[in-house]
Amino acid sequence: KLATGQPAQIDFENRLAINLLKKRAAGIEQFVVEDESRLVGSCNVPLELHQAMQGCPVVWLEDSFEHRVERILADYVVNLCAEFISVKGEELGFGLFADRLLQSLNNIHKRLGGERHQRLLALMQTALEEQQRSGAVELHRGWIEGLLGEYYDPMYAYQREHKAARIEFAGNQFEVSGYLSERSSRR
Known part of the structure; x- marks a missing residue:
């Protein structure tokens, strides 16, 4: 976004x-x-x-939990915040960035369930307050880890099972890149 x-x-x-x-x-x-x-x-x-x-056919990209947390932190916190600030200025940009993150979490409220949503929301609000106060983004890992582990990973596991017959290769980024290059050269 x-x-x-x-x-x-x-x-x-x-x-x-x-x-x-x-x-x-x-x-x-x-x-x-x-x-x-x-x-x-x-x-x-x-x-x-x-x-x-x-x-x-499906090529399934696998990545470690830790790497996915860091990628989401970079894409949806560090880079998105910088983009908002670049477009809207420091104060307004940060506020709009925070609103966007909170709204994104609220958009999946029903799928998360009330208790999980409230817990992740509290983690996100605390992380945003700390980021605004000090510029530190480390606390964002808390809600990112929760969202990945409790919501997205089970959803991805279901999707993988559902698409199993179409998966022709699975691997990490390096392996997938090599496979796709090899596959492309065969055509």
Whole structure:
């Protein structure tokens, strides 16, 4: 989620189509796409593209819990906060960044359940207060670890089981990159 907001659905679809056409014109025939949801933020992947993706083989990217925590900390805390501050200024930018994080957690309130949501919300609020006070981001790891371990990891395990028949390779980033390069050269 960007500080500048998301494009309208029609703009999203047009940009996607233009990018795909440019890649095809450049001779790129194979694409690697994330197969997590039809939604990209508040935009929908066009139905025909999403349906085509459901028939494609899956390459499953595995990563350590610790590395995923650090990546989320960098992407959704450090970098997103910096983007908001760059666009809106220090005070307003931080406030809007904090609101975005809190709203994102509130958006999955029902799926988290009341008790878990309240616990993660308290951790997030404490982390945001400390970040605003001192600039330190370490406390964000608490809610990130909880959200990954208690919500996303079980969801990913379910998805992996559901997609097991389509998974043709699984590995870490280095292994997946090597596999995709090898697969591409065979075509």
